[in-house]
Amino acid sequence: MSTTNAVELRNVVKRFGDIAAVDHVSLEIRDGEFFSLLGPSGCGKTTTLRMIAGFEYPSSGSIVIHGREMATIPPHRRPVNTVFQSYALFPHLTVAQNVAFGLEMQRRPKDEIAARVREALEQVRLSGFADRRPRQLSGGQQQRVALARALINQPEVLLLDEPLGALDQKLRKELQIELKSLQRRVGITFVFVTHDQEEALTMSDRIAVMSQGKVLQIGSPTEIYERPTCRFVADFIGETNFIAGKVIENGANAATIETPDGLRLRGLTPRPVRVGEPAVLSIRPEKALLLAPGDARAGHAFAIPARVELVSYIGSDTRITVRLNDQRTFDVWEQNTLSTLDRDAYWQPGEPAVLVCPPDNALVLTE
């Protein structure tokens, strides 16, 4: 057992009736890291978090926090605190009383509580709001009270259940950065549940992608985005194009697939594949290149004949949908690095083109 892990989940299963909400999940969350559980709703991420908090007990498997088995320990004796999705602030108490609640439960001396509450409210920039009631605060302010109420107890692990979910887009972005820098400053392990992949990528040191109760992949944001190990992860994180086919050849860390219309395409294999297995080639829209027919750069890498169908200019990018080999559509995003009003500088619907993608930018993935 390593002592640098803040939280360990070993083969944790949680059944509700016949349904396994969490299905043999094993995780090691390191001390001081910002760890995200990411997945669509119903994937088991919140249940996993609730088991770490102690609101649910695993059907089997074990949860260990800093080397201590949590099986029989109720929530109020665990060294963790939670920031709830809807904040769950006590409506009958003032902001200061809400923040003081944890310390009062520990029976700390009155003047220590007062001093620490003041400090905690300062930390989240709510000093002037001590005597307000939660309902007199905006969503963003309530969120910060919930954060202060949890952090004042100096938990070993802070659990956050979609804490930014109820806020508008602009505020979310601000609080993402604020939360990340706060985590750096206090050095507490954060376990963050979200369904928003951009949020997870922005904030996390590492991410566990979950689906249907299982952890599909654990890795840093770049690993998750650049080297997804299965089709679900590639699809869920960011945007991607899939070209379906069958594996016809595999090497050490690359493989070739053949599509039904006879294209042979090569890509890296983050996870080994077998010859004959159905697979997809996954290419991110910003990692492919659209060239004019006869362009010299089309010679070396794989090049597929394409025809432009739709062009959307969205400012920073131009998003082009092409039809490959008269079969399937494929999205390519071109960054608008040139500033020009010249229409000929952009693709036009109906134009013939060639799609080029270096094998390092393509991945061969199975289910």
Add this chain to the structure above:
Amino acid sequence: MIEATSTATQPRRAARPALEQGRLTWGGLVLMACAVLIYLFLYLPIAILVLFSFTRDQFGVRWTGFTLDWYTRLFANERLMGATVNTLYVALVSTIVATVLGTLLAMALERYRFRGRNSVDTLIYLPIVIPEIVMAVALLAFSALAFDLIRLLTGETLRRSLTTVIIGHIAFSVSFVVVVVRTSLKNFDRRLEEAAADLGANSWNIFWRVTFPLILPGIIGGALLAFTLSLDDFIISLFLSGPGTSLLPVEVYNKVRRAVTPEINAISTLMLALSITLVVLSQSVQRRQ
């Protein structure tokens, strides 16, 4: 720009006057008349009762001038005052017990799933719709049976007294307390209890620091309802009280049987004032929720 604002505001401006005028139609007039009549029907007798508690007329049916005599006489009437004290005592004790039991029951029904919960659920509401006379007869028969049993087992002879009345009042007011407290438990966000546990509170602290303060308006509402019901209960009080332990509604009835005096109007007015105060109090407490 100008075009956009004018099209956006015009339909709204056109719609508003039609709504604000609220033009009177024949249907509207009939409805209004009905409403006025219903309110007169409800409150005119009560208004007359209050008025005639101040009349000089000794039969209390004609207005012959203002006096407070009936109120002074009332306070000098030992029988009526004794009944008042009894009634307040019964109401207070039965309310306290019914509120504690009702709150516990409401929490059990709201929080736990157990076999037969649905039947228990229906059974607790039944006393609200059962005719009171049935409740009264049942309680009377039951008390007789219980007294026999106690005499058989301990040799002690018990009689009907204020205690039996209190038990009877608890029996019917518990249901009302349960109904009111459950409503506030339904609106209570259980995540607040999880938040309290998460912050280190044990079950005792969770209840007293979070759950109780938040459902308190419901508990007070239930208690005030139980108190009012006990205060003006007649049938069960009549059946279960023993000799020499009279209660106010029963005493008033006995007096009325002989003759209606303005004294009765006066005591009724006072009871009315107390009931209204309690109802207004309970409404305002529940609205604060």
